[in-house]
Amino acid sequence: MKSAPSLVSLSLAAVANELLRGDDVLPHVYELPADLFDALVARLPPLGLHKLQNEMPKWKRDEYDSDDCFTNGRKRTRNGSFSDAWRSLYKQRWAELVEQVQPADWRQAYWEMHLQKCIDEAAEVALLPSFDGKLGEIRISDAMLKFLGYEGQTDTSTPKFSKLYQHCECFGHYMRSLRLRNVLCVEETCHLLKNSRLESLVLQWIRTKEHVQGLCPLLLQNCETLTSLEFIHCKLPSTSIGSICASLHVKGMQSHGIVQFSIQASSFLNSNSVLPSEFLSFLSCGRHLYSLRFCDAHLDRDSAGSIFTTLFDAASDISILDLSDNEIAGWLSSFTWKYKDSMVSSIGAGKSLASLCALNLRGNNLHKEDADNLRHALAHMPALRKLDLSDNPIEDDGLRHLIPFLVEASGKGFTLADLSLENCELSSNGVIEFLTTLSTSDIPLSSLSISDNSLGSHVAEALVKLLSSSIQVLNISGVGLGSSGFEELQKVSFKSLKLVKIDISKNRGGIESAKFLSKLMECAPQLVTVNAAFNLMPPESLTIICSALKAAKGNLGLLELRGNNLDKPPNDASLLVDLQRDGRLRIIFESSPTLDAPYDDDP
Numbered sequence: 001m002k003s004a005p006s007l008v009s010l011s012l013a014a015v016a017n018e019l020l021r022g023d024d025v026l027p028h029v030y031e032l033p034a035d036l037f038d039a040l041v042a043r044l045p046p047l048g049l050h051k052l053q054n055e056m057p058k059w060k061r062d063e064y065d066s067d068d069c070f071t072n073g074r075k076r077t078r079n080g081s082f083s084d085a086w087r088s089l090y091k092q093r094w095a096e097l098v099e100q101v102q103p104a105d106w107r108q109a110y111w112e113m114h115l116q117k118c119i120d121e122a123a124e125v126a127l128l129p130s131f132d133g134k135l136g137e138i139r140i141s142d143a144m145l146k147f148l149g150y151e152g153q154t155d156t157s158t159p160k161f162s163k164l165y166q167h168c169e170c171f172g173h174y175m176r177s178l179r180l181r182n183v184l185c186v187e188e189t190c191h192l193l194k195n196s197r198l199e200s201l202v203l204q205w206i207r208t209k210e211h212v213q214g215l216c217p218l219l220l221q222n223c224e225t226l227t228s229l230e231f232i233h234c235k236l237p238s239t240s241i242g243s244i245c246a247s248l249h250v251k252g253m254q255s256h257g258i259v260q261f262s263i264q265a266s267s268f269l270n271s272n273s274v275l276p277s278e279f280l281s282f283l284s285c286g287r288h289l290y291s292l293r294f295c296d297a298h299l300d301r302d303s304a305g306s307i308f309t310t311l312f313d314a315a316s317d318i319s320i321l322d323l324s325d326n327e328i329a330g331w332l333s334s335f336t337w338k339y340k341d342s343m344v345s346s347i348g349a350g351k352s353l354a355s356l357c358a359l360n361l362r363g364n365n366l367h368k369e370d371a372d373n374l375r376h377a378l379a380h381m382p383a384l385r386k387l388d389l390s391d392n393p394i395e396d397d398g399l400r401h402l403i404p405f406l407v408e409a410s411g412k413g414f415t416l417a418d419l420s421l422e423n424c425e426l427s428s429n430g431v432i433e434f435l436t437t438l439s440t441s442d443i444p445l446s447s448l449s450i451s452d453n454s455l456g457s458h459v460a461e462a463l464v465k466l467l468s469s470s471i472q473v474l475n476i477s478g479v480g481l482g483s484s485g486f487e488e489l490q491k492v493s494f495k496s497l498k499l500v501k502i503d504i505s506k507n508r509g510g511i512e513s514a515k516f517l518s519k520l521m522e523c524a525p526q527l528v529t530v531n532a533a534f535n536l537m538p539p540e541s542l543t544i545i546c547s548a549l550k551a552a553k554g555n556l557g558l559l560e561l562r563g564n565n566l567d568k569p570p571n572d573a574s575l576l577v578d579l580q581r582d583g584r585l586r587i588i589f590e591s592s593p594t595l596d597a598p599y600d601d602d603p
């Protein structure tokens with residue numbers, strides 16, 4: 001039987017309602033006894049809570065803060081605090097996001113997100129042919145108003161919040177990060193957001209001169225606070241990028257405050273054009289610049305080359321440079337010509353990109369000559385830890401250009417730890433040479449991917465040696481190991497492999513791949529993640545894996561087995577269930593949805 005509402009809850013509902021409609025009741029609310037006040041805080045809709053918190057008189061705030069402090073000598077957060085209430089409102093509205101954000105202030109996070117939703121809604125309206133051009137006058141939908149506590153536009157008490165400009169006026173100062181579509185890149189947006197101190201701005205579909213003209217004042221208005229700027233699906237010819245960069249310079253300073261700058265899935269520059277001087281000075285005088293991304297930005301060899309040389313000549317403190325998915329073969333040829341003699345001996349000496357720790361060159365159609373040029377450039381990156389060369393046809397010869405450099409550099413404190421060479425058209429000859437060097441030199445590699453190269457089973461012997469080195473993450477997916485390769489791999493005998501994560505998927509390993517897995521569980525106590533999908537494992541593999549799992553006292557958290565012939569788990573399937581329930585282990589099969597269910601929803 002449903003119990004009748006208590007008198008208290010009815011009264012609280014009435015007070016909550018009254019708070020939205022006027023100010024009469026407000027002074028009396030602060031006089032409520034603490035338990036009733038807390039109960040009210042916990043049930044107010046956003047606008048009521050906002051008002052209650054804003055208008056709180058000093059005496060009440062003092063009382064509130066002192067309650068917050070110490071109980072029995074231990075710091076404790078008051079139950080029913082404003083922060084809890086805001087978090088819970090956020091969770092009610094954006095449940096899927098609540099675990100991802102870690103705001104210092106839940107109220108700020110709530111209103112920032114609310115305003116973003118209003119702005120997104122306005123963008124949809126502004127796209128319609130019937131739109132009259134006045135952004136601020138766009139009506140906010142009933143659905144949105146209901147979240148705030150109103151019944152919608154028909155609610156007579158709504159006029160204060162029926163239009164976009166009212167939301168901007170009230171909540172604009174909570175806005176720190178904003179995502180803006182092209183239609184909203186107009187002068188009026190700058191006016192609407194005049195209270196905002198934007199730190200992060202994501203721009204989508206900026207394609208015309210008008211968009212850029214609308215955007216620049218907004219950049220100028222926020223140039224002192226803006227640290228992150230991202231362009232997605234934009235078309236940014238030289239003149240545009242020039243004006244954008246010019247708007248970022250803080251007045252009276254030779255610098256700008258941008259920390260992260262990213263251009264993605266966009267076309268950048270006109271063909272054959274030189275980089276505009278504003279952009280070059282943006283690169284060279286960015287003292288705070290930490291990460292630069294030009295990913296799928298239609299960069300060509302010359303523009304990529306100038307970006308690199310500009311950063312290099314300015315001895316930039318940049319840490320992350322991502323040039324992936326462009327067409328830049330030959331990009332380092334003029335750099336190499338200039339600095340041909342700078343080999344490893346010059347590491348740390350002369351000009352350098354001293355802080356660069358991650359370089360992403362994935363998918364750039366680089367060839368062996370580029371690998372040759374690259375080693376000259378690498379000599380100037382003493383802090384490089386992560387290099388991604390995947391999806392470039394550098395072939396064995398390209399790899400051979402890098403091997404001697406890596407060996408020599410490791411003796412000089414060069415700390416490359418993470419190397420990706422996926423799909424580089426490597427063969428077993430090149431890779432065996434490379435792996436042998438790795439296991440006999442001091443290169444402190446902890447992560448290596450050589451997946452998607454046709455290497456065949458011969459590479460297995462060298463892999464066994466690699467496994468006993470310092471390697472923690474290894475990706476050998478799709479390298480054609482076959483069952484003979486996995487048979488060889490079982491020779492791994494060292495009892496304390498450092499391995500944490502391994503991908504052996506797509507290797508047609510059959511039952512031998514299951515035997516290797518069981519060997520691995522015995523030898524790698526720190527193993528957490530294994531992908532063994534698509535290996536044609538026959539049904540009896542499951543027994544092997546199960547008993548290995550049972551014997552191992554490891555930390556295995558995720559085992560991918562999909563795409564094998566394990567659809568019908570045998571009798572000891574219940575053992576599997578036990579294994580999964582016991583610890584934090586999750587095993588993924590294809591056609592066993594019950595075992596597939598994630599265990600992250602523990603009560």
Ligand SMILES: *[C@@H]1O[C@H](CO)[C@@H](O)[C@H](O)[C@H]1NC(C)=O
Pocket residue numbers: 038039042079080
């Ligand atoms: C806080 O208060 C709410 C209702 O007022 C109650 O349901 C909850 O159990 C309390 N939590 C703690 C930790 O006291």
Ligand SMILES: *[C@@H]1O[C@H](CO)[C@@H](O)[C@H](O)[C@H]1NC(C)=O
Pocket residue numbers: 422423449451452475476477502503531
């Ligand atoms: C291994 O490489 C393949 C592609 O080359 C990729 O799809 C896969 O995600 C990688 N595995 C891991 C664990 O990163």
